[in-house]
Amino acid sequence: MIIAGLKYLHLAAMLCWCAAMVALPLMLHFYGAIWRSTTGSEQTQARYAEFRLITHYGYIGFATPAAIIAIAAGTGLIFAAQVFDLWFVAKLALVAGMALVHAWIGHLVLSSGENRGLRNMPSSLWALVMGVPLMVGVLWLVLAKPDLAWIADWMPEFMLAPRGQAAGQT
Template sequence: MPLLKLLHLAALLCWCGALLYLPALIAAGTRHSDALFYRDHAHLTRWVFTLFATPAALLAIGSGTVLFLRDGTLAGWLILKLSVVAAMVLCHALCGVLVLRIEREPQRRVAAECAALGSLATVLIGLTLWLVLAKPL
């Protein structure tokens, strides 16, 4: 089962990286006035969200679920960690909402929402890491 843990860690790293990158990518796409740039950037943003971030999230969540079902652990720290992961899933969904918003209204400024979302994702990723490292033996 070390390969399953490796898969989980790799998928989690990709997902967390995407959660940190997507708000910046979304915000960067609303700073130009060229219509062709908007269309190409919106396409790239959607591609990163649907073909990279979402599969990484599903793989991380699925492999993590298999890991804790295999080990049969159910403790307070696990409930807290899963709650934080659920909040990360909400951040992921909000990134999807922002992707749709900039596709529909390319001129719309979403820098404040992206900054808040990126900050929240950073806190949640740090909290998840802390909970994993603070796991009792």
């Protein structure tokens, strides 16, 4: 029962987090383009205020809580379901990459407010270019649960041995 609840919470939070990681860069890109194309009017100020509210609250009030809940529920699942396979380590590496992209999106949201738009900043669409493959990779690893034992053949021995012991000793 606990594992099912954690899986539901983790999946729901991951869906929200991934949706936000797709929507926020698109909003930054398209709202920013609209705002830059119509400067100097009262309507522009209203659009800019709307842009700031949507991106700020989308990041602070939706994306970040979803990320925290997804990571917390996923951490609980690690121990509740005792998943310690190599595919899971790869999944954690991809989730760490998603967290870095999430932080960069936050930087773009903050910079768009401080600079009144994304002037002199890289395109926010780069967050999609980096984030979507990470999300697809996580989904593939979770659904396929591939046998990644072949990776151990390439790793140095010290990375495979328990800390302070040689491999194979008890």
